[in-house]
Amino acid sequence: MSREGGQVRAAEAGRRGSVGHVEVFRMDGVETSIVGRPRRLSADRRARPTYTLIWEEPLYAGNSNEGRWQEFGFTNRIYWSPNVDPNKGRQIGGLIMNKWLNLPSRQYRTYVNGPYQYEKRSDERGRLGYPVTRESPASGGRYNNFQGGAITYKFGATSAYATWGNIRDQWAAQNYELGPLGFPSSDEYLCQDGTTSNDGYESYGASGQNFQNGQYLTSGRRPPTLGYSSVLFSKLTYQSSSQYTTAISQASTAWNALGSVQVTPYDPVNPTLTNVEISDANRPDVTWAGLYSNTDFGVDTIQMNTAKLGNASNQRNVMTHEMGHALGLAHNCKSQLMDPISNSSVFAPQFMDQAAYRQLWG
Numbered sequence: 459m460s461r462e463g464g465q466v467r468a469a470e471a472g473r474r475g476s477v478g479h480v481e482v483f484r485m486d487g488v489e490t491s492i493v494g495r496p497r498r499l500s501a502d503r504r505a506r507p508t509y510t511l512i513w514e515e516p517l518y519a520g521n522s523n524e525g526r527w528q529e530f531g532f533t534n535r536i537y538w539s540p541n542v543d544p545n546k547g548r549q550i551g552g553l554i555m556n557k558w559l560n561l562p563s564r565q566y567r568t569y570v571n572g573p574y575q576y577e578k579r580s581d582e583r584g585r586l587g588y589p590v591t592r593e594s595p596a597s598g599g600r601y602n603n604f605q606g607g608a609i610t611y612k613f614g615a616t617s618a619y620a621t622w623g624n625i626r627d628q629w630a631a632q633n634y635e636l637g638p639l640g641f642p643s644s645d646e647y648l649c650q651d652g653t654t655s656n657d658g659y660e661s662y663g664a665s666g667q668n669f670q671n672g673q674y675l676t677s678g679r680r681p682p683t684l685g686y687s688s689v690l691f692s693k694l695t696y697q698s699s700s701q702y703t704t705a706i707s708q709a710s711t712a713w714n715a716l717g718s719v720q721v722t723p724y725d726p727v728n729p730t731l732t733n734v735e736i737s738d739a740n741r742p743d744v745t746w747a748g749l750y751s752n753t754d755f756g757v758d759t760i761q762m763n764t765a766k767l768g769n770a771s772n773q774r775n776v777m778t779h780e781m782g783h784a785l786g787l788a789h790n791c792k793s794q795l796m797d798p799i800s801n802s803s804v805f806a807p808q809f810m811d812q813a814a815y816r817q818l819w820g
């Protein structure tokens with residue numbers, strides 16, 4: 459601890475035998491142990507928030523309290539774990555720490571078809587674990603590495619983003635932020651079925667992440683499809699008694715933009731087989747806003763629940779989503795059209811939706 463100078467050492471002298479810590483750190487000299495018994499600071503050392511230890515005791519860290527952490531100022535912490543390095547703690551701060559503390563919780567099911575639970579762990583107990591570096595310069599940004607991945611931000615960005623697993627490997631193979639993808643511009647998408655699917659946990663769903671240059675990566679898993687659809691000879695022909703004619707028109711346009719299957723109304727002048735019937739139901743007793751049903755014999759159906767459909771945006775999203783099921787797409791991930799939780803700001807197939815569509819229809 460050469461940075462601390464003689465004064466601290468002198469003050470510590472009487473405690474030497476059991477004390478391996480120092481109570482004041484400069485943030486550029488943080489790779490040091492924070493373990494040990496803390497000591498109250500003298501008043502002059504409390505003057506500068508970025509220079510001053512706020513918590514006087516190191517707090518426990520880790521699932522079994524094996525680690526320690528301390529806060530410095532309001533935006534910096536040092537974490538130490540014997541499993542990372544018994545001799546050094548690592549600093550995290552600012553946007554990176556904010557992300558690390560607030561990563562989306564993993565969702566999982568406690569039993570088959572049970573309700574989704576959310577694991578409320580991010581920080582060192584979450585998938586990223588402890589920091590293994592301090593905050594370090596990236597090209598045009600900053601990063602910290604963690605046991606399970608990294609958190610990175612671009613200068614000027616309002617958020618840092620985490621990368622891990624297969625997607626991080628792909629990004630690394632393209633030379634991280636120096637490659638064509640640039641910096642990550644989203645976290646990995648949360649998927650419906652149990653977890654985000656890219657971190658070694660069992661999952662059925664697809665998983666993906668956006669990057670700065672308008673590109674994305676997926677985990678490499680195939681996007682989920684239903685295994686059946688209402689498509690016949692590259693056509694999805696519908697008849698409708700629904701009041702949501704605008705939503706139907708918008709949904710058809712959104713899907714037809716992908717080009718491989720034609721979504722088209724039944725034409726009585728030039729009749730073809732009808733593949734799906736769209737109708738309205740008034741069902742305040744159920745949770746669904748829209749429902750696609752596939753039958754082995756007869757016409758498949760899309761029902762729109764007038765009791766659960768709010769404004770035009772909501773109707774448009776649900777109609778486009780149900781049409782996605784009729785096209786054979788299963789549920790996938792948050793922020794995608796096929797997210798099972800209706801998102802009234804998504805009106806067109808997103809990248810995972812499109813990947814599933816291409817898988818089915820080219």
Ligand SMILES: [Zn+2]
Binds near residue numbers: 779783797798
């Ligand atoms: Zn659905």
